[in-house]
Amino acid sequence: MLRSLRLRVAIVGVFLLVCLFYLLPNILEVKGALKRYLPSDKIRLGLDLKGGMHLVLDLDEHKMRENLLDRKFEALKTILITRGVRFLGLERRGEEFYVLVREEQREKLLDVMRREFPDLTSRGVRREGELVGASFTFLEKEMAHIKENALYQALETIRNRIDQFGVTEPVITKYGEGQILVELPGIKDPERALELIGRTAQLEFKLVDEENLKKGVPDTPPEGTEILPMRVKDREKGTVETFPILLKKETVLTGELLTDARVRFGGEFGNEPYVALEFNSEGARIFDRVTAENVGRRLAIVLDGVVYSAPVIRERISGGRASITGGFSLDEAKDLAIVLRAGALPAPVKVIQNITIGPSLGQDSIRKGIRATLLAGILVLVFMVVYYRVSGLIADLVLFLNILYLLGAFSAIKATLTLPGIAGIALTIGMGVDSNVLIFERIREELRLGRTIKAAIDTGYEKAWVTIFDSHVTTLITACVLFVFGTGPIKGFATTLILGMIINLFTAVFASKMIFDWMVLRFRPKRLSI
């Protein structure tokens, strides 16, 4: 009896020490050499408690396909010309490329396509009178592969942007089918962050169509041109307005060839921030050629389909430097530099979920949650002592142990405590109390039947155990389902509940029985205070 009791005390004690070990960083700051041997993480708080932003982004798949098809089409045109395939017609029909050639060119066309475009598949060759029309399209497998790549590229880009923006412990991961989850704890300016992440940052340089523009901006753009909005800042009023401008459709240079983008101050309006760009050698070469050929014309700087500025090319620019001015505020210029440095997203992203918790609401929640849990706990503890006397005190002690174990387990597995998680702790306490009530009521019954104290305790625990086990397992089933199917806050609730149920089974039965046994052995009471 004594031996088994010692063993049990040792088990409970070891668990307690392990929990205290993991809880250490919450109590005092670990410093110096000890840091290597001790855990250093405090209990992680969810976004709903510390404030922050939870975003789910969806890559615009349609737009991505369009971009891809556009680029492939350009490549197809170039290759067919350089390889000497004399085509009579070449067009994009939805997702298919259609090439029209004479009969004698047929074999050559198919041969070039096989060699140069293994990612395209033939959708049939049809006779059109004297001519032959062939359709090609992307392999579905290829498309899926490209989509996957685009997703990783987007993840990488967003990660870069956030790193440069400076957020502590951000979470950026793949989420569900082709979506991206971004969590930014403690963010101060959520709207600015959203702007930074959501921006595609497709930087393009296009020439202004000066010839056609002489007659003013037409209603419909002529072949090979497009009308884009241009933002102009009214420096006196401080407002930004947009006007339409006619550009050549061809992109002469893109942001892909950038090596750096930095905020600088200066320019014609005094000390205004602007973004200085630096191109790699290939970009510098193109820039050099384009500026040399187009002196006196305007070169528009287009970001995500909006013209930011269209300065006149005064002379040939070599060295690969350019700048974007546009009457930015300092923050705007900083963010623009970040997105240009981090690179463009492969396609626009759409925010499909955005949960933002301001820092004050988070603190509010913590304060209220803790206060409520404390009050609930104290009331229950008091009730137990009033109703069950010394036995109630044992139950209270066990509840304390329960909470310590729960928080320790939380720290050990690095789970995140959320607001529903606090509710889960409250529920665990409730079930812990219930287990004790079940046991005590059973012991009372046994005492009424005239059993000795020791026998009553043993039978009480034994019979109550079956019920406690069944009820905990059913709750555990629910909690596990919630864990698998729930997201975010619900998962937090499920985690606490799962841990709570397992710990409850241990503390409410094993640990409390241990205390009872010790009490009986030590004091040999004539009456049980229950």
Place this chain on the structure above:
Amino acid sequence: MMEIVKSTNIDFIGLRYKAFVLSGFLVLLGIYAFVMVALGRGNLSVDFTGGTHIQIRFKEKIDVGSLRKALTDAGFRDIRVQEVAGTNDFFLKTKLLSIEGKRIEEARSEVLKRSTQKEFEVLGSNMVGESVGRELKKYAIVAVCLALIGIIIYIAFRFTCFSGIAATIATFHDVLCVFGIYFLFGKEINLLLITALLTIAGYSLEDTVVVFDRIRENHSKMGQKEDFGRIINLSINQVLGRTLITSLTTIIAVCAIMILGGEALMDFALPFFFGLIVGTYSSIFVASPILYMWRKRGL
């Protein structure tokens, strides 16, 4: 020894028809609510419908009517403005995700700044795309069904198949009752309510398991010849003390959370409070009588 209930001898089985009338009414209400929600009626949160939910706090007092007017004038037609009593906080809820191409967050900030001329702080916002909402609704239903199936299997394994089904009926009864009550009062049906409903299911099951456990024990002790109704009555009376004390302590805890926990925890605590009462009632007046009637017909 302090006792809330002394040894009782109440004929619970005899009260079954009265209980069935009450339960039938509540369950019908719950089914009606479920059908209405499935059809998209009712006060569903943006979690399920898609839309934007924003909580803002003004620095100074502002009249809810003028705020509503300012928003409506600015083109936010389908918007609900709810005042948090005793504070300068407001909840704004709309099914819109964007307005004239602008993100709702921007549009809202602009409108509020311009029209109210008062300083405010965005405490939190929740924007959910329509597809996410649909997905979530699907997941919530799948989760509830799976949890229930898992529980039936477990109870069928531990007790008998009838017990499993009776316990599940009682559990459905509780979830539907709380859902019906929530719907009736026009409270918002959100993710926290679903969490609470699942917790209620767990709690109600625990209650039922405690009663069934005692029935099983008494049944094997008293033998097959004893009248089954008497066994059930005896069992319920024996565990009545535990049932009431547990419910009492839990209700004490839940009340504390309702009083101090604030808006967010209230969404969890209130349905749980209802669920506790209904759950305790159902294990005595729904699950056990069903088991009894089943047995009597000799099924």
